[in-house]
Amino acid sequence: MGVYDFEHAIDIAWCPGCGNFRILKSVKDALEELELDPRIVVFVSGIGQAAKTPQYMDVHYFNGLHGRTLPAATAIKASNRGLTVIAESGDGDMYGEGGNHFMHAIRRNPDITNIVHNNMVYALTKGQASPTTRQGFVTPVQTQGVTEEPFNPVAVAIALDASFVARAFAGDARQTTDIIKKAVTHKGYALVDIFQPCVTYNKVNTYAWFKENTYYLDDTYDPSDREAAFRKATEPGRFPLGVIYLNRNKSVFEETLIAYRHDDRPLYQRTVDMGVLKDLVDSMRT
Amino acid sequence: MSIVFSGQAGQGLQTLEAILTRMFKRSGCNVFSYSEYMSRIRGGNNSTQVRISSRRVFCYTRRIDIFVPLHQDAMERFHDRITPETVIMGERSFIDKRYLDGHHPVLEVPINDLAREAGGPVYANTIVLGILAGLFYVDKGLMDDEIRMILSGLGEERLQKNLAAAATGYERSKGLLKPGQASVSIERTDEVKHEILTDGINVVGLGGLAGGCTFVSAYPMSPSTGVLVFFTKKAEGSGVVVEQAEDEISAINMAIGSWYAGGRGLVTTSGGGYALMVEALSLAGCIESPLVIHLGQRPGPATGLPTRTEQADLNFALYSGHGEFPRVILAPGTHEQGFSLMRHAFYLADKYQVPVFVLTDQYFLERRYNIPDMNLDTVYDQHFMIKTDRDYRRYALTESGVSPRGIPGFGEGRVRVDSDEHTEDGFITESFSVRTDMVNKRLRKLDGLRKEAIAPELFGPGDYRNLVVCWGSSLHAVQEGLDMLGRADDTAILHFSQVYPLHPSASDFLEKAHRKIIVESNATSQFARLIRSETGIVFDDKILKFSGLPLMPEDICESLSDMLEKKETTHGRV
Numbered sequence: 058m059g060v061y062d063f064e065h066a067i068d069i070a071w072c073p074g075c076g077n078f079r080i081l082k083s084v085k086d087a088l089e090e091l092e093l094d095p096r097i098v099v100f101v102s103g104i105g106q107a108a109k110t111p112q113y114m115d116v117h118y119f120n121g122l123h124g125r126t127l128p129a130a131t132a133i134k135a136s137n138r139g140l141t142v143i144a145e146s147g148d149g150d151m152y153g154e155g156g157n158h159f160m161h162a163i164r165r166n167p168d169i170t171n172i173v174h175n176n177m178v179y180a181l182t183k184g185q186a187s188p189t190t191r192q193g194f195v196t197p198v199q200t201q202g203v204t205e206e207p208f209n210p211v212a213v214a215i216a217l218d219a220s221f222v223a224r225a226f227a228g229d230a231r232q233t234t235d236i237i238k239k240a241v242t243h244k245g246y247a248l249v250d251i252f253q254p255c256v257t258y259n260k261v262n263t264y265a266w267f268k269e270n271t272y273y274l275d276d277t278y279d280p281s282d283r284e285a286a287f288r289k290a291t292e293p294g295r296f297p298l299g300v301i302y303l304n305r306n307k308s309v310f311e312e313t314l315i316a317y318r319h320d321d322r323p324l325y326q327r328t329v330d331m332g333v334l335k336d337l338v339d340s341m342r343t
Numbered sequence: 344m345s346i347v348f349s350g351q352a353g354q355g356l357q358t359l360e361a362i363l364t365r366m367f368k369r370s371g372c373n374v375f376s377y378s379e380y381m382s383r384i385r386g387g388n389n390s391t392q393v394r395i396s397s398r399r400v401f402c403y404t405r406r407i408d409i410f411v412p413l414h415q416d417a418m419e420r421f422h423d424r425i426t427p428e429t430v431i432m433g434e435r436s437f438i439d440k441r442y443l444d445g446h447h448p449v450l451e452v453p454i455n456d457l458a459r460e461a462g463g464p465v466y467a468n469t470i471v472l473g474i475l476a477g478l479f480y481v482d483k484g485l486m487d488d489e490i491r492m493i494l495s496g497l498g499e500e501r502l503q504k505n506l507a508a509a510a511t512g513y514e515r516s517k518g519l520l521k522p523g524q525a526s527v528s529i530e531r532t533d534e535v536k537h538e539i540l541t542d543g544i545n546v547v548g549l550g551g552l553a554g555g556c557t558f559v560s561a562y563p564m565s566p567s568t569g570v571l572v573f574f575t576k577k578a579e580g581s582g583v584v585v586e587q588a589e590d591e592i593s594a595i596n597m598a599i600g601s602w603y604a605g606g607r608g609l610v611t612t613s614g615g616g617y618a619l620m621v622e623a624l625s626l627a628g629c630i631e632s633p634l635v636i637h638l639g640q641r642p643g644p645a646t647g648l649p650t651r652t653e654q655a656d657l658n659f660a661l662y663s664g665h666g667e668f669p670r671v672i673l674a675p676g677t678h679e680q681g682f683s684l685m686r687h688a689f690y691l692a693d694k695y696q697v698p699v700f701v702l703t704d705q706y707f708l709e710r711r712y713n714i715p716d717m718n719l720d721t722v723y724d725q726h727f728m729i730k731t732d733r734d735y736r737r738y739a740l741t742e743s744g745v746s747p748r749g750i751p752g753f754g755e756g757r758v759r760v761d762s763d764e765h766t767e768d769g770f771i772t773e774s775f776s777v778r779t780d781m782v783n784k785r786l787r788k789l790d791g792l793r794k795e796a797i798a799p800e801l802f803g804p805g806d807y808r809n810l811v812v813c814w815g816s817s818l819h820a821v822q823e824g825l826d827m828l829g830r831a832d833d834t835a836i837l838h839f840s841q842v843y844p845l846h847p848s849a850s851d852f853l854e855k856a857h858r859k860i861i862v863e864s865n866a867t868s869q870f871a872r873l874i875r876s877e878t879g880i881v882f883d884d885k886i887l888k889f890s891g892l893p894l895m896p897e898d899i900c901e902s903l904s905d906m907l908e909k910k911e912t913t914h915g916r917v
C-alpha cells in the first residue's frame with residue numbers, strides 16, 4: 058500500500074472496466090515513483106466522472122465547478138508556490154465548459170499539470186457528444202450523428218505555444234505513468250490528454266479502437282520543433298502518443314508576479330504591513 | 344461655492360479636477376469633487392463639479408455658483424441648473440446667447456486667445472486653473488507646486504508652458520469680479536491642509552489592504568476597475584498577487600482558489616461582471632470559502648449606463664446564487680466606512696467562511712473629498728485558519744456552524760473541499776441525513792453573523808417624528824438635503840451601512856417613527872422591500888432616483904418638503 062492509498066475500503070463511483078481506474082492507478086504510481094510528499098500535493102477538479110478521481114487518493118483536493126478547474130488551480134499555485142498542483146478533469150470540463158480558461162491557462166503558463174480524461178463522450182449526463190466526439194457518432198441528442206469537427210486539444214495547445222503537450226492512452230499503464238511523471242516534473246503548464254475508453258456510452262472508441270488508432274513517438278522525435286509538433290498533432294490517421302511538444306523557454310506565471318519580487322513567502326504567511334499602509338494614507342495628505 | 348466645468352472628453356477636465364482639489368485643500372479649504380461623464384474616450388460632453396467650502400462638503404449638488412464652459416456645446420445640458428445667480432465665466436463664443444442678455448452675471452475671458460498664446464488649445468484648462476486660483480486668493484507658489492506635482496510626467500518643456508499658462512490666468516483674475524458680483528472669500532482652516540484627500544476607490548483599496556487582502560483577481564469593468572488598478576500600483580510594496588483574469592468567471596474562481604491555498608482573495612466587479620460570477624458565489628457557499636466581493640454598482644439592465652450611478656443591485660447581491668447559504672452585504676456611506684467596511688469584510692469572510700459583499704456604486708467610488716484621518720488602530724491582522732493534524736476534517740460539525748479552516752501545506756491533515764454535498768471529511772456523499780446536517784450547519788452561521796451585524800446609525804433628534812431611511816452612498820445627500828429643509832426638530836435620518844443581515848435594532852428605530860420615508864437610487868425601492876420582508880415594516884413614502892445621476896440634496900429637500908407638508912395638510916394641523 059502506497060502513501061496515496063487509503064487504509065479503509067472506498068466506494069468508487071465508476072462503471073466496472075472504466076478507463077478511469079487505469080488513469081487513477083497511473084496517477085498514483087507517478088506520484089509514488091516521484092516520491093512526492095502528499096502533504097504538498099493538491100488536486101483540483103471540476104465536475105464529471107473524471108473529476109472524482111482525487112476522491113480516491115489520500116490527497117488535498119479542491120473539487121470546484123464544472124469547467125472552472127484551471128483558474129482555481131492557477132490561483133492555488135500562485136498563492137503557495139511550494140504546492141504541487143494537478144488539475145484533473147474530463148474533456149467536457151476542460152475543452153467545453155472551460156475552453157476559455159484552457160486557452161488562457163496555456164498563455165499564463167503556471168507550473169501546474171493538467172490531466173484530461175478524454176473519452177470523447179459525456180458519460181455522466183448519459184451519452185451526449187463532447188467537444189472531442191468524432192464525426193458521425195450518434196447520441197440521444199446528436200441523433201443524426203455529430204457533424205462538427207472534433208476539438209483537437211493537442212493542436213490548440215501547440216498553436217498557443219504551451220510549454221508541455223503530451224498524449225497518453227489509459228490502456229497503457231506504464232507509458233501513461235511515465236508521461237505523467239514528465240508532466241509533473243516539468244516547470245510550467247503541462248497538458249496530458251489521456252484517451253480513456255468509456256465502456257458504457259462509447260461503443261465506438263473502445264480499448265481495441267484506441268490500440269489500433271494510436272502509436273508511440275520514438276526516440277528520434279524532437280518535441281522542441283513546434284512546426285513538426287503541429288504536423289504530428291494534425292496528421293490524419295493514427296494518433297501519436299508521448300510528449301509531442303516541449304518549450305522550456307517560457308516564463309512561468311507565478312515566478313513573474315511582482316508580489317514575490319521581494320518576498321518569497323506563500324500568501325498564508327503574510328500579514329498586513331502597517332508601514333506600507335501608513336505611508337499610503339500619508340501620501341493622500343499632500 | 345460650487346464650480347462646474349463643462350467640456351469634451353479629452354479636454355483635461357480630470358487634470359483640472361486633480362490640481363484644483365489638491366490646491367484648494369492645501370490652501371485650507373474643504374473640497375468635494377465629482378465628474379459626470381459619457382462612456383467615450385473623446386468628444387461628447389462631460390462635466391466636473393468642484394465644491395470649496397469653509398464647512399465640510401460631501402456631495403454633488405444641483406446648485407452651480409460658477410459655470411465654466413470649455414466648448415461651444417458645453418451649456419446644452421445645464422440650462423435647468425443655471426440660475427440668475429450663476430456666474431458664467433469664460434470664452435464668449437462658448438456662452439449660450441440667452442445668458443448674454445445683461446441679466447446674468449458673465450465674466451468674459453478670451454480663453455481661446457490666451458490658450459493660443461500659451462501654446463495651443465490644450466492649455467485652456469490650465470488658464471482656467473490660474474483664474475480660479477487667483478479669484479479665490481490661493482498663493483501662487485502653492486498653485487505652481489500642485490501643477491508640478493500632477494504634470495511632472497509631461498516633460499520640462501510642457502510643464503513650463505503649463506506654469507506660464509496658469510500664471511497668465513492668475514494675472515487675468517485680478518479685477519475680474521465687480522464688487523458684490525460673487526463672494527469669493529472662503530474661510531481657511533489650518534487643520535484641513537494636512538487632511539486626507541481621496542476618492543472612494545482608494546478608500547476601498549486601502550480597506551482591503553488593512554483587511555489583509557493578499558490576492559486580487561478581476562476583469563475590468565466600470566466603475567470597479569479603479570480598485571484593480573489600486574492594487575496593481577501597490578502590488579510591489581504590499582505583496583498582493585494581482586491578476587487580470589480572462590473573464591469574471593475565472594476571476595472569482597481564482598479568488599476562491601486563493602483562499603483555499605491560504606490567500607485572502609478579493610474580486611472587484613460591477614453588475615454585468617458579477618452576473619457571470621454567480622455560479623461561483625454558490626460554490627463559495629457550498630465549500631464554505633471566505634470571499635470578498637467588491638460590487639461597484641452602475642445602472643443596468645445589461646450594459647445600462649456604463650459610467651453613471653445607481654443602487655439597483657441590492658436584490659441581485661442578496662438573492663444571487665443557487666441553493667441556500669449565508670452571506671453578508673455591507674454598503675459604506677462615507678469614505679471612513681469605505682475603509683472600515685472593506686477591512687471588516689475580510690474579517691467576517693474569514694471568521695464565518697462566507698461570501699461578503701461590499702456594495703458601492705459609481706458615485707461612491709469616484710467622488711472625492713477631504714477627511715481628517717483613517718483609523719489604522721484597529722487594523723485587522725488575524726487569520727482564522729489553523730494548522731491541521733492527521734485526522735483533520737474540513738467540515739467538522741460544530742454548534743456555531745463554523746468548522747476550523749485548514750489549508751494544504753500547513754499541517755499533517757488533508758484539506759478536501761467539494762462543490763458536491765460532502766461529509767465532514769469533504770468526500771462526496773448522497774446521504775440524506777448528512778445533507779440535512781450540512782445545510783443546517785451552513786445556515787447556523789447566520790446566527791453569529793446577525794450578532795455581529797452593524798447597527799444602523801441615527802442622525803438627528805432621538806424623539807423624531809419622521810424618519811428618513813437610506814443606505815450606502817446616499818447618506819451625505821440626505822444629510823445635506825435635510826439641512827436645507829431645516830426640519831432638524833422632528834425629522835431624523837437612519838443610515839444602514841450593513842444591509843444584510845439586518846441588525847435587530849432596525850425594527851426598534853423604524854417602529855418609533857410616525858412617518859417612514861425611504862431614499863434609494865433605484866426604481867423599485869429594493870431596500871424598503873428587504874426591510875419589509877425581514878421586519879414586516881412598511882414605508883409611508885419613497886424618494887427614488889434612477890436617472891443615472893447621483894441623489895442630490897435638492898432632490899431630498901424638495902421631495903421631503905412636498906411629502907411632509909402634504910401629510911400635515913391632510914391632518915389639518917397647518
